[in-house]
Amino acid sequence: MFEDNHIIAINKRAGQIVQGDKTGDMPMSEYVKQFLKIKYNKPGNVFAGVTHRIDRPVSGIVLFAKTGKALERLNQMFQEKKIRKTYLAVSRFKPEPENGTLVHYLVKNQKNNKSYAHDKEVTGSLKSELNYELVNKSDKYFLIKVDPKTGRHHQIRVQLAKMGCVITGDVKYGDKRANEDQSVCLHAYQIQFLHPVSKEEICITAPLPDFKYWNPFRQFLANQNLQL
Numbered sequence: 203m204f205e206d207n208h209i210i211a212i213n214k215r216a217g218q219i220v221q222g223d224k225t226g227d228m229p230m231s232e233y234v235k236q237f238l239k240i241k242y243n244k245p246g247n248v249f250a251g252v253t254h255r256i257d258r259p260v261s262g263i264v265l266f267a268k269t270g271k272a273l274e275r276l277n278q279m280f281q282e283k284k285i286r287k288t289y290l291a292v293s294r295f296k297p298e299p300e301n302g303t304l305v306h307y308l309v310k311n312q313k314n315n316k317s318y319a320h321d322k323e324v325t326g327s328l329k330s331e332l333n334y335e336l337v338n339k340s341d342k343y344f345l346i347k348v349d350p351k352t353g354r355h356h357q358i359r360v361q362l363a364k365m366g367c368v369i370t371g372d373v374k375y376g377d378k379r380a381n382e383d384q385s386v387c388l389h390a391y392q393i394q395f396l397h398p399v400s401k402e403e404i405c406i407t408a409p410l411p412d413f414k415y416w417n418p419f420r421q422f423l424a425n426q427n428l429q430l
Contacts (some may be wrong), residue, residue: 203406209266211393213262213408213409214260216287220256220264230264250266259384262388271399279395290337292343296344297344297366306329307320308356308357309327310355328352331352333349383393386420
């Protein structure tokens with residue numbers, strides 16, 4: 203989606219992992235290294251620093267650093283919440299009200315790799331906040347824009363499910379059936395930030411996956427030319 207001397211942005215397919223895990227599957231970070239190695243005919247090791255992650259069944263923008271300096275600065279920018287990420291989600295359920303702010307306290311269960319949302323602070327919980335807005339609808343589905351204010355484990359998935367808008371295909375958080383491709387209909391749609399070196403304002407938008415639940419909303423987004 204974007205590349206210069208310091209950063210590279212990839213539109214991740216659902217099912218890919220960003221960073222190596224216990225599955226042993228090849229992560230995106232290694233694919234990026236291979237791409238850079240071939241593209242620039244580089245001998246030896248190639249650097250591709252992971253600045254953030256999105257869940258395996260989620261698609262959309264992932265930002266990698268090509269230099270140590272960029273990685274350090276981007277990590278700091280994420281910590282200081284100077285990078286704005288916008289997600290789109292498809293749900294069978296209409297959010298009520300149609301826009302607002304969700305605040306929950308999340309507890310992660312390591313054994314089943316699942317987070318649980320509580321209305322009040324409990325032992326071991328982390329405060330989680332996001333803004334959401336209903337932006338479009340099709341015959342059976344609703345398109346919800348989400349701006350997370352914190353970055354917790356499975357945050358968007360569990361918070362939307364908690365409010366009654368489980369994401370389509372997300373059986374882990376209560377949907378009745380999985381998507382055929384094992385994805386969940388959550389897409390990291392847009393990322394906005396100041397370039398860590400040039401300080402230029404960057405806005406990158408990732409096209410929606412070519413999948414039946416997303417396709418009804420493709421024309422809407424094209425017409426809006428959405429900079430959400």
